[in-house]
Amino acid sequence: MNWTKTLLTAATLTLAGAAEAADSFKIDPDHTNIVFFVNHLGYSSMIGQFQEFSGQFTFDPAAVESNAVELTVKTASVDTDQQARDDHLRSPDFFNAAEFPEMTFKSTSVAKTGDKTGAITGDLTLLGVTKPVTLTVTFNQLMEHPLPQYNKVMVAGFSATTKLSRSEFGMTQFVPYIGDEIEIILEVEGLKM
Amino acid sequence: MDAANPLFQAIIVPLVLGLALAIMLQVVGRKGWGGLAVLAGILVGYVLFKHGVPSFPPPQAIEKLFYLAIGAALLGLIVELAGAPPALERAALVLAPAAVVLWLVWRRLIGGPDLEFIVIAAVVWLGGTAFLFGLRETDKAGGAVSAAIAVVAAAIGFAIVAHLGRSDTLALHAGTVAAAAGALGLLGLATQLFAGRRDGFGLIGVLTAGTAFVTLAAVLALYTPTASRWALLLLILVPLAGTAVRPPRFQKNIPGTAANAAVAALVAAIPALAAVGLAYLAAD
Secondary structure, three states, X not given: OOHHHHHHHHHHHHHXXXXXXXXXXXXXXXXXXXXXXXXXXXXXXXXXXXOOEEEEEXXXXXXXXHOEEEEEEEHHHXXXXXXXXXXXXXXXXXXXXXXXXXXXXXXXXXXEOOOOEXXXXXXXXXXXXXXXXXXXXXXXXXXXXXXXXXXXOEEEEEEEEEEEEHHHHXXXXXXXXXXXXXXXXXXXXXXXX | OOOOOHHHHHHHHHHHHHHHHHHHHHHOOOHHHOHHHHHHHHHHHHHHHOOOOOOOOOOOOOOHHHHHHHHHHHHHHHHHHOOOOHHHHHHHHHHHHHHHXXXXXXXXXXXXXXHHHHHHHXXXXXXXXXXXXXXXXXXXXXXXXXXXXXXXXHHHHHHHHHHHOOOHHHHHHHHHHHHHHHHHHHHHHHHHHHOOOOOOOHHHHHHHXXXXXXXXXXXXXXXXXXXXXXXXXXXXXXXXXXXXXXXXXXXXXXXXXXXXXXXXXXXXXXXXHHHHHHHHHHOO
């Protein structure tokens, strides 16, 4: 018996089966929000968001650990509803958008923590520095889009949060006056590809 | 002013530390190495203000300032130890800004040619070289006081241009360079007034302060699109102004020395103020 051939065939079938079970979704930028909160001098939390991003994820509710997500955010799209502050955030003081036009997140593992909750750990690359970050995720729903113009496309929706220390990525300016800890909230919808 | 205040970290501490180290170098008979006090001021200011030593290799352009300042000081020291032959000195003044520009742009250029970016990089190199040559001539002609005035005027002008261009970090780094150079200038003034001796920055000081300034200028020109690049070009003229104008030399007594310093400051201030004015008009 040719064991090598048998093993290769089994592996190929397994991978094909896994790929088939996990659907791929493209993140819908029109219905996805990436919002962050940062402490401002102890008075309040300043709220900002990113307006330009793209990404995709695979989702198989029956095999959560096999899911994956990739997200790319244009750092120049930072928006705090004030032009002068946004220009400052794009400068070398903070996001350094001219030198680092993108920040990326790529998952490395997914763990199920509850019936509709999970933890996605991945590598966040910001300002040329890559560090692991874990998102606490809630699965909202997966169903056909109800509006006719969407042609019954399957849509998956998630909510996620995380906290990170910006100084770990080299964004040290004005710490502690401007908070080091950044809270991030993602509300994501993905359209099945 | 508390220790966490960025102004304290970026300006006061480098000034005090730089002055202390410069005095110590004088006492141990190493006044020719006064430029190392400039280096110490720049590095300490960086570490305090940026909350630590940058990783190596540093991912961000502005973090390269730390290592470029060290490299420039080492280059100056090597040339000084080799007897500072003129050809080697000129080569160092050309090599330092070239190293700055190459290290700041190589990764971006790998991603694909960008003509505008290459042109800006070339202008920064040429301008930086002119700045260093001008600073060296100013130091040779007028000593540490004149050199410090040139660096302080250029750095303060840069700080305002950077602030108007929305980068307070670059502004504070410029403050550190001004403080570190100012420390050596203060000592130079004291030795001139009370010891009748005119010490200079030396090649180490010129290369360290000049390369630090060129690094900041490169980051502003290449990676801060909201800042005025034309204003930056005017700042190159600051050390060149002193060599071009040739202000009158007063007597070498206390009033004469003070008058020389005042004239040098006035001459250096003209292009710096012009740069600030241009940046103000260009700002949103």
